[in-house]
Amino acid sequence: MELIAETVAAIRPLDEAAMRAARERHDRLTKPRGSLGELEELGIRLAGVAGVCPPPLPAPAAVAVFAADHGVHAQGVTPWPQEVTGQMVHNFLAGGAVVNAFARQVGAEVTVVDVGVNGDLPEAPGLLARKVANGTADMTRGPAMTAEQARRAVEVGIEAARDLVAAGHRCLLTGDMGIANTTASAALIAAFTGRAPDDVTGYGTGIDDATHARKVEVVRAALTRARTELPGHDGTAGADARVASAAPLAVLAQVGGLEHAAIAGFVLGAAAHRVPVVLDGVIAGAAALVAVALAPGARDFCLAGHHSAEPGHAAALASMGLRPLVDLRLRLGEGTGALLALPLIAGAVRVLHEVATFDSAGVADKDAADVAAAGPAGGAREDSAAAGPAGGAQEDSAAPDRAGRGREASAGVAAAGPAGEAENDAAAPDGA
Numbered sequence: 492m493e494l495i496a497e498t499v500a501a502i503r504p505l506d507e508a509a510m511r512a513a514r515e516r517h518d519r520l521t522k523p524r525g526s527l528g529e530l531e532e533l534g535i536r537l538a539g540v541a542g543v544c545p546p547p548l549p550a551p552a553a554v555a556v557f558a559a560d561h562g563v564h565a566q567g568v569t570p571w572p573q574e575v576t577g578q579m580v581h582n583f584l585a586g587g588a589v590v591n592a593f594a595r596q597v598g599a600e601v602t603v604v605d606v607g608v609n610g611d612l613p614e615a616p617g618l619l620a621r622k623v624a625n626g627t628a629d630m631t632r633g634p635a636m637t638a639e640q641a642r643r644a645v646e647v648g649i650e651a652a653r654d655l656v657a658a659g660h661r662c663l664l665t666g667d668m669g670i671a672n673t674t675a676s677a678a679l680i681a682a683f684t685g686r687a688p689d690d691v692t693g694y695g696t697g698i699d700d701a702t703h704a705r706k707v708e709v710v711r712a713a714l715t716r717a718r719t720e721l722p723g724h725d726g727t728a729g730a731d732a733r734v735a736s737a738a739p740l741a742v743l744a745q746v747g748g749l750e751h752a753a754i755a756g757f758v759l760g761a762a763a764h765r766v767p768v769v770l771d772g773v774i775a776g777a778a779a780l781v782a783v784a785l786a787p788g789a790r791d792f793c794l795a796g797h798h799s800a801e802p803g804h805a806a807a808l809a810s811m812g813l814r815p816l817v818d819l820r821l822r823l824g825e826g827t828g829a830l831l832a833l834p835l836i837a838g839a840v841r842v843l844h845e846v847a848t849f850d851s852a853g854v855a856d857k858d859a860a861d862v863a864a865a866g867p868a869g870g871a872r873e874d875s876a877a878a879g880p881a882g883g884a885q886e887d888s889a890a891p892d893r894a895g896r897g898r899e900a901s902a903g904v905a906a907a908g909p910a911g912e913a914e915n916d917a918a919a920p921d922g923a
């Protein structure tokens with residue numbers, strides 16, 4: 492079978508049993524229920540991704556920076572010369588970019604993938620030479636890529652994910668480098684979400700208002716042209732999102748970039764291997780729309796690292812129902828926003844491995860406290876009402892075998908390694 496179809500077919504839903512085990516475990520840990528907010532949901536989802544509770548820590552982690560050039564650069568949508576794409580690749584390989592500093596900070600490995608930089612790059616350690624073309628064509632004048640180039644670039648991403656997972660990486664992060672790629676991102680996001688170009692086109696690396704106005708018109712012109720070449724398109728903006736979801740690769744070829752294609756493949760590959768993939772900013776958001784249109788189940792394997800200053804990013808994340816972990820008004824790309832989120836993801840997982848349960852720590856369970864304090868959260872009150880005032884705590888202390896097992900299991904996390912207790916939990920939830 493062809494690699495893209497094979498990868499899409501390999502993507503399975505989240506593992507419900509592992510998520511149930513994680514949910515139940517969260518409720519037994521020595522903290523008020525729900526007190527870790529979205530990190531609890533994150534830990535539960537990661538259990539579903541891995542199919543085990545607790546899920547593996549997201550380490551070692553690897554960020555893949557997909558680099559490519561854009562023909563639409565000729566339309567004056569960015570003040571930066573196209574050569575900066577290749578020059579930044581050298582900087583990544585020398586360890587001198589922001590992505591390298593942040594990767595060192597969180598212990599992630601950086602891999603740079605040349606999927607379409609205009610011009611030759613010398614071989615170098617850390618560089619995967621996977622050039623599909625010397626950049627895309629100008630999307631205002633014709634399709635950015637041929638169907639074959641788009642397919643091949645998606646495969647490059649799938650293969651990169653496969654190889655990083657095979658090398659032992661347990662969390663993948665997306666990165667990008669491509670001068671003018673926020674223009675292609677805006678076009679993809681407009682096409683897939685149906686939003687208007689002026690809603691989703693931002694200031695990229697930093698442009699003046701006149702350049703921004705031109706950029707919006709460039710996105711509009713590319714979409715208008717593309718509609719005439721997409722089978723089944725009636726030429727109206729209202730049909731964009733329907734056509735994009737029915738023919739994502741065709742839309743990708745019309746207005747996307749080679750790095751968008753590769754990142755879409757990277758997302759699919761991570762999902763097929765049941766490894767979480769942390770999305771960086773607007774370029775990753777646009778690429779993930781392509782991946783999710785190809786395989787809706789891939790969405791559950793995506794974590795939104797951060798909220799970029801580019802307006803299209805929020806539109807892309809909202810349409811996939813993903814909430815960003817951090818919001819620092821970054822507008823850089825390279826994988827920087829994804830890397831900054833990694834410690835939060837690790838924290839969400841570590842809680843499930845290391846935090847003691849009420850039984851094991853000898854802390855009185857919540858129900859007694861809830862009844863006394865009638866805490867502010869509606870959920871807590873509901874729970875105590877449902878469980879009754881006698882509560883799990885008393886029951887637990889009256890059942891030494893369960894308390895004992897709890898203590899032993901908790902210690903076993905450190906001694907026997909992460910998976911031990913989890914599998915027990917999944918097989919025989921404690922609270923049953």
Ligand SMILES: Cc1cc2ncn([C@H]3O[C@H](COP(=O)(O)O)[C@@H](O)[C@H]3O)c2cc1C
Nearest residue numbers: 569667668669670671672673695696823824
């Ligand atoms: C020195 C430099 C380093 C970067 N690192 C990431 N980007 C980011 O900016 C580019 C997109 O912005 P636009 O669409 O406005 O050209 C991409 O290469 C992206 O990764 C950079 C841009 C520059 C100039």
Ligand SMILES: O=C(O)c1cccnc1
Nearest residue numbers: 695772773799822823824
């Ligand atoms: O959101 C991003 O990742 C981004 C924003 C501006 C420029 N480059 C990347």
